[in-house]
Amino acid sequence: SQQGEEDPQALSIQEGENATMNCSYKTSINNLQWYRQNSGRGLVHLILIRSNEREKHSGRLRVTLDTSKKSSSLLITASRAADTASYFCATARLGAGNMLTFGGGTRLMVKP
Amino acid sequence: NAGVMQNPRHLVRRRGQEARLRCSPMKGHSHVYWYRQLPEEGLKFMVYLQKENIIDESGMPKERFSAEFPKEGPSILRIQQVVRGDSAAYFCASSPGQGVGNSPLHFGNGTRLTVT
Numbered sequence: 001s002q003q004g005e006e007d008p009q010a011l012s013i014q015e016g017e018n019a020t021m022n023c024s025y026k027t028s029i030n031n032l033q034w035y036r037q038n039s040g041r042g043l044v045h046l047i048l049i050r051s052n053e054r055e056k057h058s059g060r061l062r063v064t065l066d067t068s069k070k071s072s073s074l075l076i077t078a079s080r081a082a083d084t085a086s087y088f089c090a091t092a093r094l095g096a097g098n099m100l101t102f103g104g105g106t107r108l109m110v111k112p
Numbered sequence: 113n114a115g116v117m118q119n120p121r122h123l124v125r126r127r128g129q130e131a132r133l134r135c136s137p138m139k140g141h142s143h144v145y146w147y148r149q150l151p152e153e154g155l156k157f158m159v160y161l162q163k164e165n166i167i168d169e170s171g172m173p174k175e176r177f178s179a180e181f182p183k184e185g186p187s188i189l190r191i192q193q194v195v196r197g198d199s200a201a202y203f204c205a206s207s208p209g210q211g212v213g214n215s216p217l218h219f220g221n222g223t224r225l226t227v228t
Contacts, residue, residue, distance in 0.1 A: 042219035102154040
């Protein structure tokens with residue numbers, strides 16, 4: 001299976017609720033990144049967390065990284081209908097520079 | 113402040129024809145990456161290029177696919193003798209440099225290739 005597997009594959013919540021997505025990976029990494037993709041569009045970078053960091057915040061986003069478990073989570077607080085999109089984690093392996101390996105994504109639907 | 117520009121947005125080719133996908137990286141970016149995405153799936157790495165150099169093509173099929181990033185002009189992903197299985201969205205991304213791998217990638221909006 002590929003590096004960077006997201007869980008769940010699909011998530012449906014009501015506006016105002018929190019959404020949590022998880023990502024697992026296999027190899028040692030330089031950093032882990034989360035991207036968002038709206039239907040029919042390219043990916044937009046959300047947040048990057050380095051291998052020596054454990055938690056990072058950006059607005060309503062909170063990312064954690066546990067290198068011992070090779071896992072990361074993305075929390076979106078107080079979700080909005082506009083957060084509806086697919087979310088992908090991507091890992092930059094040690095020695096691979098900026099080359100990223102993506103997981104299969106979590107499709108998030110936020111109902112108004 | 114143009115981002116990564118890909119064209120065409122949509123491309124329809126008959127089986128056996130050639131497909132050429134173009135990508136102009138963000139201004140100041142010298143590294144280009146091509147990814148392929150099937151419906152409801154994640155992105156699969158194909159090739160990583162710098163100007164006039166292919167750095168890593170480990171994700172590229174050995175036959176029919178080629179990529180270049182010339183000194184002048186956009187990066188080109190070329191698919192010869194297309195087959196139905198080549199139908200997918202092809203995304204280009206760029207970054208300013210290799211660095212130590214702590215730069216996010218900037219993506220274009222992709223080219224959706226349909227092979228009939």
